[in-house]
Structures are given as structure tokens and as C-alpha cells.
Amino acid sequence: MKILSAEQIREADQYTIKYEPIVSSELMERAASKCSEWLRKKYDIHYSYQIFCGVGNNGGDGLAIARQLFQKGFDVKVYQVAFSSKKSPDFILNEKRIQDMDIPYKIIKRPSEFPPIKQQKNIVIDTLFGSGLNRPARGLAADMISYLNQESRHTISIDLPSGLFPEDNSENDMDFVIKARHTLTFELPKLALLFPENGPFVGQWHLLPIGLHPRFISEAETNYHFLTLEEIKPLLQKRKKYTHKGSFGHVKIVAGSRGKMGAAILATKAALRSGAGLVTAHIPGCGLESMQTSTPEAMVEENSGTNILQESSVETTGYSLGIGPGIGKDHSTKNFLRALLKNCKSPAVLDADALNIIAEDESCQKLIPALSILTPHPKEFQRIAGEYKGDLEKLQKQKDLARKLNCIVVLKGAHTSICMPDGRIYFNSTGNPGMATGGSGDVLTGLIAGLLAQGYSPENTALIAVFLHGMAGDYAAAEESVESLIASDLIHQFGKVFRNLIDS
């Protein structure tokens, strides 16, 4: 699914009006009815609504939602926050409609007129600003936002939390942005909704399709995508009947050190469960027994080091390498990694301490095979890409790094972003906070290496693996809980994930 800029969404809006065709007030009515349907499904008739409107089309949405809820018998109160006298035509039309229906409607001109916010079974609907915000909120609008953030326990923002810019908030004043519990956004996600730093404002966000013209969307150009099931399913290969283990490649997991063998075991198990034909674990001697006992399906190749990986010759040809989980940063391990990368000619997966080592050694970065997949978490990413101020700058650094190394950079987090060397970025839609747990990244490394071995292109491998990994997390959280989720649970869910994705 594409992520378009506010400018493109405005164009999509105009294109739909012209070519569907539909009058703009009807498009607003459609958007509002999607919202009121969503609300009615979630909250029963005992809930009341306080709807705060600006004077643009976002405010117009608020007025239309108010009328629709009122018509269904809900207790609705509407407030126009008069921060400007320039009302949009569709706002004016909807204002007239609610006035004709005797819906309680007040105009707020100063903070002393802010109404008390009901605390029980009450929802505040925020329609002060949407995608038309063109400067940080100030004056009356800013006061209103602060007041609602302080008083309302349950705010739902329409299209965007008011005060949040759809893309770039680096210059914004975040004290004057609504903190919503839910955000109902139209048709396509906006970039700002995907940034972890905006989580406190956006809450949970939901996409409501409003029928913007499909031709405009399919022709619109963008580097940003939101990765959904529809895009992943066609990428997956079904196993053919006449195949044998040699058809599915050979993974080599290069991982572990004394005290961190768990990382190697998790990555190895994940590679096995990903469907790779054969998996070899290249580990320090101290891990031999634990690996063979816990993971009898894997072969073990002992490194010359007992406690850490140190220089020894490693065959790389014919393998998909997953390098880094639990290897530490000992001087000998650094030398080992350098020699390994020198030797390795096909795309590999680099994670954890492998990334920390290359972060400290620029010359080592040049040895990474083209189209390798790097999977840093934010701290590792910062070490390798440098400091950044906010998530937009972080995204730019991710693009710079992918281009510089000619690699795929998978930046882990809520909505993990996958950046291709040509600058395309995919945000993942699966996963949950329970996955922020030790070993979760090791599982991803094994899964990526396992898919790579089976002949998926590096690009498709990264997309599929991240999506599957998140989906496994969602299944695990549904069966147990977000709190209790541990990394092995993810591997246990791979079977169900594959079955649901490939067979259905």
C-alpha cells in the first residue's frame, strides 16, 4: 500500500471529485460515515460525544460525524473553535445542516469558554486540524489542544491528531499536539503515523477506506510503502512436489560466544523453521553441546576459539550466511569478521555485534557483499549511521546508509522500516510491543538467512521475513499475551504463519 504526501492526498481528493465524479461535500459525507460507523461499532449508545471542530474540512468532517451520530440517537455536543474566520465551503454547508437540526452547538472564541469535559462514558472527537495544518498550532487552537490533553481521558482524532503535521514534525511544537487514544485516518497511512516518536499522539491508528480514485493511487509516485498481507502473499513460493533438501539451500549461522549461545541457538532454530534445506551453525567450541542437544537438526562447525569466534577458515561458498547474534566485540572476533566478509561473495545477513563491529570500522563496511541485509535496532543503527534528531532524520540516514553500502537496511522497531539501496522504504504492518524482548532479533536473523537460502531475492527476503516475523509475534501474543511473549514463541508460530500465508 502506498504512503502518499499530504499534497498527493489533496490531489487524490480533487481527482476523485472530478473523475468519479462526486461533489466534495458527498466525499466528506462518505468519510464522516466511515468514522461514525467505526465509532458505533466500538462504543454503545450509552456513550456521549463532545466534538471539537476547526473551520477547515477536518472541522467539516466533525460536523458531519456529529449529525450522523445524533441521527442515530447519541448524545452529541458540538463546539466550533473559532481560531479563524475563513471557513471552508463544506464546513459552512455542514454547519448549516447541524443548525437546522437543533444539535447543541457552541462557538468558542476564548479559553474561558472551554466547556467541562465529561469523564464517564464520554468521547472527545478531535477535528480541529487535519492534513491542512500549515504551521504549528498557536493561540486559541494551542490552548484548546492543551486543555483537551489535560481534561479528556478518551480522545479520538479524525485523520490526524490535531497539531501533527502529516510528514515532517522536526520544527513542530509537540506541546500543542493532541494526544489521541485512536486516530481514524482516511484511505492511506500518513508518514507521521508510522514514526515511533509520534506514538504518544497518534495512539492506535486505523485506516478507513473512503473510495479515493484507484487510478490516481496506482499512478502516484512515492518511495514510501506500507507492507500489507496483500503484498506479501504473492511473493511466497509454494513448495513443489519433486523437491529435496538440496532444493532449499544451506544456511550458515555464524553466532555465539560464552554466555550468549542462546542467540546462536535461536537464530539456528529460526533458520530451520523458515524452511531452509540445511542449516549449519558455526560457533565457538563452548557451544557445541548445547547446540547439538537443543537443535539436533542443525550441523555444527566448531570455530577454533573456545569462548569466542576467532580467526579460522570458514567456507562461505554455497551458503546463505547469518552473521552476528551473540558474537561480542573481542579483538579476535573483529579480525574473524573481517576475514569472513572478505571471503563472502553473496548477500549475507548482518545483525547485532556484527553491526557494532562494522560501525567502529569503516574499512570493514566496504567488505560487506552487495545486497546484504543489515538488521540494526535503533541503538545499533545510531552507532553505524550517526546521531539524528527525530524519526524523519533517522529515515534519511537509513536511506543514506542503504545507498552507501548498497545494502538493504532493516531498522527494527514499531513499524520496522526496510530500506532498499535505491531509496524505497517499506514500513511493516505486523508485530506488537511484546516483541521487544531478548532474542527476537536473533530469530529474525535466522529467518532472513533461511529465506535467502531458498532463492528469494534479497529484497523479497527482507520484506517477507519482517512481515512473517511480526505476524508470528501477533499470533504468539494472541495465544498468550504481549507481556509474556519470549523469542522462542515466535519460532513456534512459524508453522501456522506459513500455513495461513501459503495455503489460504
Ligand SMILES: NC(=O)C1=CN([C@@H]2O[C@H](COP(=O)(O)OP(=O)(O)OC[C@H]3O[C@@H](n4cnc5c(N)ncnc54)[C@H](OP(=O)(O)O)[C@@H]3O)[C@@H](O)[C@H]2O)[C@@H](O)CC1
Ligand atoms: N483529502 C481527502 O481525501 C479528504 C479530506 N477530508 C478532510 O479534509 C481535511 C483537510 O482539510 P483542509 O485542507 O481544509 O485542512 P484542515 O486540516 O481542516 O485545516 C485547514 C484550516 O486550518 C487553518 N490552519 C492551518 N494551520 C493552522 C494553525 N496552525 N493555526 C490556525 N489555523 C490554521 C487553515 O487556515 P489558514 O492557513 O488559511 O489560516 C484552514 O482554515 C483532511 O484532514 C480530512 O479530515 C475529508 O473531508 C474528505 C476526504
Ligand SMILES: [K+]
Ligand atoms: K484532527
